[in-house]
Amino acid sequence: MIGVTILGATGSIGRSTLDVLARHGDRYRVMALTANSQVDRLYEQCLEYRPRYAVMADAAAAEQLVQRLRSVAPDIEVLAGVAGLEQVAAMPEAEYVMAAIVGAAGLAPTLAAARAGKRVLLANKEALVMSGRLFMDAVQRSNAVLLPIDSEHNAIFQCMPRGFAGGFEQVGVRRVLLTASGGPFRTMPLEQLAGVTPEQAVAHPNWSMGRKISVDSATMMNKGLEVIEACWLFNTVPARIQVVLHPQSVIHSMVEYVDGSVLAQLGNPDMRTPIAHALAWPERMESGVDSLDMFSVARLDFSAPDLNRFPCLRLAVEAMEAGGTSSAILNAANEIAVESFLQRRIPYTAIPQIIEAVLAETTAHGAETLEQILADDAAARAAAERQVGLRRVTH
Ligand code: NAD
Numbered sequence: 178m179i180g181v182t183i184l185g186a187t188g189s190i191g192r193s194t195l196d197v198l199a200r201h202g203d204r205y206r207v208m209a210l211t212a213n214s215q216v217d218r219l220y221e222q223c224l225e226y227r228p229r230y231a232v233m234a235d236a237a238a239a240e241q242l243v244q245r246l247r248s249v250a251p252d253i254e255v256l257a258g259v260a261g262l263e264q265v266a267a268m269p270e271a272e273y274v275m276a277a278i279v280g281a282a283g284l285a286p287t288l289a290a291a292r293a294g295k296r297v298l299l300a301n302k303e304a305l306v307m308s309g310r311l312f313m314d315a316v317q318r319s320n321a322v323l324l325p326i327d328s329e330h331n332a333i334f335q336c337m338p339r340g341f342a343g344g345f346e347q348v349g350v351r352r353v354l355l356t357a358s359g360g361p362f363r364t365m366p367l368e369q370l371a372g373v374t375p376e377q378a379v380a381h382p383n384w385s386m387g388r389k390i391s392v393d394s395a396t397m398m399n400k401g402l403e404v405i406e407a408c409w410l411f412n413t414v415p416a417r418i419q420v421v422l423h424p425q426s427v428i429h430s431m432v433e434y435v436d437g438s439v440l441a442q443l444g445n446p447d448m449r450t451p452i453a454h455a456l457a458w459p460e461r462m463e464s465g466v467d468s469l470d471m472f473s474v475a476r477l478d479f480s481a482p483d484l485n486r487f488p489c490l491r492l493a494v495e496a497m498e499a500g501g502t503s504s505a506i507l508n509a510a511n512e513i514a515v516e517s518f519l520q521r522r523i524p525y526t527a528i529p530q531i532i533e534a535v536l537a538e539t540t541a542h543g544a545e546t547l548e549q550i551l552a553d554d555a556a557a558r559a560a561a562e563r564q565v566g567l568r569r570v571t572h
């Protein structure tokens with residue numbers, strides 16, 4: 178039996194992971210489940226999956242979970258805080274760690290899993306955007322196995338030659354074609370964007386996801402973060418990555434070779450496919466995802482992204498090219514801007530404005546240490562809060 182820790186078990190990816198694991202109870206044992214503050218959901222998951230550990234990042238929530246589990250499942254040990262998250266990410270009982278916490282909060286436990294040499298199933302792209310070099314170095318040093326869960330990166334991984342270790346030239350890869358749905362506002366008249374609501378922004382046409390990544394998909398910051406993620410995972414540069422708008426989300430990404438061959442991975446838009454792929458790799462196993470019905474798909478469309486409509490995509494590529502902590506600053510500003518939009522404190526169109534202003538006023542440094550990355554992350558968050566104050570909407 179392979180022990181699995183799920184960081185962010187109560188979220189969209191966490192629940193899809195549990196769905197896949199439940200189909201293969203003979204192969205995997207759920208060792209630890211973690212959540213931020215959703216006591217009810219983690220409590221129910223504990224009763225259903227009987228992990229050895231349950232972690233709540235929030236201390237008061239952890240105390241509530243202890244009380245509720247005491248009479249029904251006293252064998253489950255409840256831990257709290259970042260220390261608890263790091264403990265279950267690095268413990269010997271779990272060989273595999275699903276990193277599915279959203280945002281910068283996932284960095285420390287995901288890094289702990291990498292340093293402990295786990296098979297890291299990486300959904301938490303923000304961790305890699307913040308600390309790409311540090312993270313990839315940790316993976317290499319500990320012999321961790323890093324497998325992408327993000328559907329595009331999982332598709333690229335599947336289209337790369339087996340054993341690809343970085344270096345497009347050596348294996349004859351010319352470029353990566355990173356597909357993007359374009360989100361809910363792909364065709365909305367630009368002048369209407371200022372009035373869009375959080376409800377409209379989180380209603381993704383093809384994928385059901387957490388709120389933060391849904392807004393990121395609407396602004397295409399998600400694709401920008403994915404360009405950065407792809408650069409680190411596949412050891413390349415933004416110039417080798419072409420973003421392709423593909424509204425059906427059936428092709429999850431492609432790899433082009435020097436002989437003109439283009440390999441694509443296709444499937445229904447359901448995260449259980451990349452999750453099952455990464456759990457079973459290099460084998461294959463059932464995920465619960467239906468067959469792709471080509472006759473109902475009928476057609477596939479492609480176009481180039483419009484950077485006037487999606488300034489966040491441009492900002493992300495520029496941050497990656499600038500290097501150092503620029504992408505951590507971008508990520509931090511984006512997290513504050515998206516949260517403020519979801520709280521209806523700023524209009525949708527202020528999101529890229531805030532990020533651009535924060536990038537202009539915050540000094541980036543080399544990203545060699547976690548301390549420096551976290552210091553610049555904090556500076557960017559403070560700058561973003563000031564920018565939110567300047568752009569606040571009045572109700
Ligand atoms: P979600 O909001 O549904 O779930 C987030 C999880 O993180 C929850 O379990 C929550 O309790 C936990 N969490 C939040 N803040 C925390 C904190 N401060 N400390 C500890 N835990 C915390 O998000 P999601 O859609 O499942 O996305 C998770 C990650 O996977 C994100 O990085 C996202 O970009 C990435 N991802 C998601 C999808 C998708 O289909 N949902 C696809 C690709 C990549």
Ligand code: MG
Nearest residue numbers: 327328329403
């Ligand atoms: Mg993706």
